Amino acid sequence: MTLLRKGPWWLGLAVIFMGAVCFYASTELAATAQYAAIGPGLFVAAIGLGLMGLGVLLLIQIARGEVFEPDEAENAAPGQPMDKRAFFTALLAAIVPALTIETLGLPATAMLSFMLVARAFGSKRLVADLIAGLVLGGISWFVFGWLGLQLGGFFPLAGV
Template identity: 50%
Template structure:
């Protein structure tokens, strides 16, 4: 094969199947975590584990579908050169933001956990305003905690480190 033929030949496209696998594993972790949540029901007939189960099932299904798309070559192709390929670093920041609640909810409380998760995910999406992101995450987490507490749904202590 001559050098001109090699130059015209397109490079093989990378297939980031690992993104789908990571998403499916994350969903499995959520499903496993839902087993430890009390299944008592409220006035609407759903317990606190229902949302966690729904999110875990959704993440697992989407992860498997994403993995299949990547293996078939339908995902991860860059057709427009202006479009950037998937960033592992950004994905890992977003993944850390989703994993933080699994590790810190009981020890730090809901608002602080939400603050950390929000800041990590926004950093993964390109935000570099860490202090503002932390503040927004704390406000959103506090509002969610007070909202759920008002409905009689316990998300644990507001700030367990203090009390």
């Protein structure tokens, strides 16, 4: 019973759960497309299956008693507690697109997410991060439009 308490079992189960959510979401997407042999659903299903497989492998490593310590190349202090502020800032950056993309559009949503991720990694340059996110999001919006994929308006609130 001590083995069950010792390892981070929740982590393996969380990876399997994320994979299952992706796989379930893939059922709503087309697996094939009219203009191509494969569609977006195939990629989401493959990612979901891959995550579930990785979660199982992680549980196997935990059951074997593998110790998870950072490598020297990771530049992490092994005994230091998790930076909860940085974690929740990055989590918010992952949630922002689901909440804002239809209202704000891709460029503004990318701007906010980029700024939040940069802040989670320790950046203090708020304006520079916002500009970088807006430029990357704008370029992405134009490139996808050029490829024929419609991502909604550039800035729907302004009618653009």
